[in-house]
Every structure is written in C-alpha cells, then in structure tokens.
Amino acid sequence: MDKTKNELSRRDAIIGAGKIATGAAILSVGASGLLTPAKVKAASFPWGYKKLDLQEVGDIAYETWYKSFCCQAVVSGILKPLQKKIGEPYASLPLDAFKWGHGGAVGWGTLCGSMTGAGIATGFIAGHEGEKILNDVIAWYADTELPIYKPAHPKSHFKNVNRSDSPLCHVSVGKWMNKEGVKFFSPQRKERCARISADVAMRTAKLLNDWKDGTYVPAHGSNVKEHGITTQLNCMECHGDDVPEPKM
C-alpha cells in the first residue's frame, strides 16, 4: 500500500471536513460504502432537547401524516426540528423506521399511533423521565375534544370534533366516524387523523418545552397503581355495569 498516497488522502479528507481536530478519531469506509466506527464513543443517553416552535411541530406532523400516517407524523414533528437544532445523534435516526404504528399498530386499532410516536420521541429525548410526559399526553388525548389544530391549507374539511375517552385508535376514530357520518377511507377521516397527529405532536412538544424550562409538573397519576391493572379509564364502555373489582 502506498503510504504517501494514504497520507495525502487523509490530509484531503481533513481539509474537506473544514477543520483540524485535536484528538481526532478515524472511521474507515468499508466495501459497502458505509462508515464503520473504529473507536467511536457513543452519544450519551438520553439524547436531550432544545425548545421547539409549536406551530412548526404541528405543521410538520400534519404534512407528514399524508405521506406516512400518524406515528411517523408525530415522531417527525418533534424529531425533525431536533435533527436541525441538535444534529447528531438525531440526524442519523431514520424516521421512516416509525411508520408501523399507524392505525393503532399496522391497523389493529390499539394505541392511536400519534401517541406511539410521542412515546418514541420522548423515549429518545428524555429516557425514563419522558414516561411522565407520555402519561400526561395520553390522559389529555382521552379527555380532550379533538382535533384542535387548523392547517393553513386544509386538504379536506369536516364538521365535528370529538372526545374519545380512550387512547385506542378504534374507539377514538370509530366514535368520530359515527358522529361525522363518514367512512374510514373518506378524505374527512384522513384529515381528522392528520390534524390529531399535529395536536399530539404539539401537546408533547409543549410539555417538553415546559420540562426544558423546569416548569413541567406531571399531572396524571399511575393507572396501574390506582386500578390494580394496566388500563384505560372508560371501564364501563366495554364492561358495562359489570366492571370487575380491582385486586390490589
């Protein structure tokens, strides 16, 4: 191997990078063209946060919904601005990895994918501490007439907002479809879910902004500790009058 040539290539790489660093580390380029870290020190976890503009968060989430649905919409609304503001490790995170949460997990109607997205985002940002924020976002979602967000250029129009009383996609969207009188594949239903994604992204970012300011106070308690089982809080909706007694 021509050592002089390597020295020059290395020098060119350094000049190309625009900086001469003390204590530099080397990444070698493998046959695949991907960088293989030699001695890369991993970023500390959790990855942290810088305060976000809520309107920007909502707008990104709304637009992303029409490409990749609810889960990726919320992840993108929060993490895309952080990819710009903070850079790595956010910048290398492939947001396309989080599409699967749509429709309550590939259409199974479980957790509304917007909140799966909120969980993923708060997980990277705040680790275990992010759980309190997610808990509050879920409680707020179930208890609030949604959607609230108004896009500057709506792709469709509808009449009704709705309180779901549940974080489940099936329950939330089903009640709203019934109220609005539209089908699942209607443009109105799509618009409603795109706007709710914006709402959840903005609510999550709002609580994260407060958290960054040191003013965030968790509001919702532990469902498990209070009810003796993991649960949502609309017990009678499925159990009717025959709600089982919790065994504490």
Added chain:
Amino acid sequence: MDKTKNELSRRDAIIGAGKIATGAAILSVGASGLLTPAKVKAASFPWGYKKLDLQEVGDIAYETWYKSFCCQAVVSGILKPLQKKIGEPYASLPLDAFKWGHGGAVGWGTLCGSMTGAGIATGFIAGHEGEKILNDVIAWYADTELPIYKPAHPKSHFKNVNRSDSPLCHVSVGKWMNKEGVKFFSPQRKERCARISADVAMRTAKLLNDWKDGTYVPAHGSNVKEHGITTQLNCMECHGDDVPEPKM
C-alpha cells in the same frame, strides 16, 4: 495553534485506532467529549438483518423484562444480537429509549408492549416491509395459548396459559390474572409477562429468519380492508351483540 503538535496528535489517534484507512473521514471531539461527525455518510435504511438464534433471543428478552419490562425486552432480544452481529448502526442505538411501551404504553393497557417492541425492531430491520411481519406477530399473539417459553432458571412459577383473543395488554393480562387468580403485582404475573416477552421476541425473530431465507409468506390480511375500520377481531367482547356494521 501548533500545527506540528496537531499532526502528531492525529498520527497517534490513527495508530490508536489500529488501522490506516483509505478515504478516511474525521470526527472531531467537542468540548462535551462527544463525537461530532464532520462528513459522516448515514447508514442506508432499512438497517438489515442477520439470522438469529431463537433461544438466545428468548433468553435475552426474558432476562431484560426483569430490568425494563416488555417493550424493551423484545427490542433487546432482537437488536442486542444484531448489535454484535452487524455492529453499526445498531450498536449506537440506545435500547433504553424503548422502555416506555411497558404495560400497554406507560400502564394504559393498550398494545401489549412486547408487540410495540416487535414493531420498533422490525421497523429498523425491514422498514415498511416489516409491517407484514408485525401484522402476523399480532395475529399470532391474539390467537395462541401463551406463554410457551420455559426459562432455564425461572424466577417464579404459575399454572395457567391463556389465549387473549386480543393484542391489548389490559385484556390479555386481565384474562390471565382471572384464570390464575393472582394480582397484577404478584411474582406469577411478572413471570408470565417476562415469558410472553420471550415468546413474542422469538416469534418475531422466527419470521425475520424466514424472511431472510426468502421463505416468509405473510399469513394475516388487513383488518382495515376487511372490517372498514382499524380493529382487533374480538368485536363482541366489547360490543356484545350490538356490533356496528362496518361502512366500507
């Protein structure tokens, strides 16, 4: 700045890294001690897969449950072996980011966190293609007497397996608790959920192994297309005899 000193420092760093690479890229170490990529080429997405040993996957998931619960258990069961087998970008992914899915999302009883973990893992591994695998894992979970996995050194013992008919944590664990006659915070319930995490991790890895071999054939269809709404398939369990007609 002393250029000669920097040249030497750089040379030392290269020797320390144990290799002289052609076309090397430089990462500078900032004041925080974290590496800041200068011109790092991001890994291609999806991140890919190498076939896994199912027993190892199950064992990691089972043990991880007792530290970080169901969601992180399944993510770890699948991605920890890939961090060793493939290295980057898996190696730098902080698996602690995925604890939040426990108890159906911070205890709200929605999607069993084991399958949130399966969604996260298949999302990184296979992107949009991974959704078919997740769809099949969820259908299998709802339809199978679980748990199946037997740990070499059980932390607790119980009598019953159960078919949940649902991917919801609340429904799945509630039915099993009722059958076993134990409380949520009992050692038996914890052991049951740890074993189910192993089962879901192993089932997901089994389908991923088939996928890698080119023998995977998706089995479960689209709930949304079939029922006109995102949904699980135990309609009467909540709706009783009054199951709404789907509007297609």
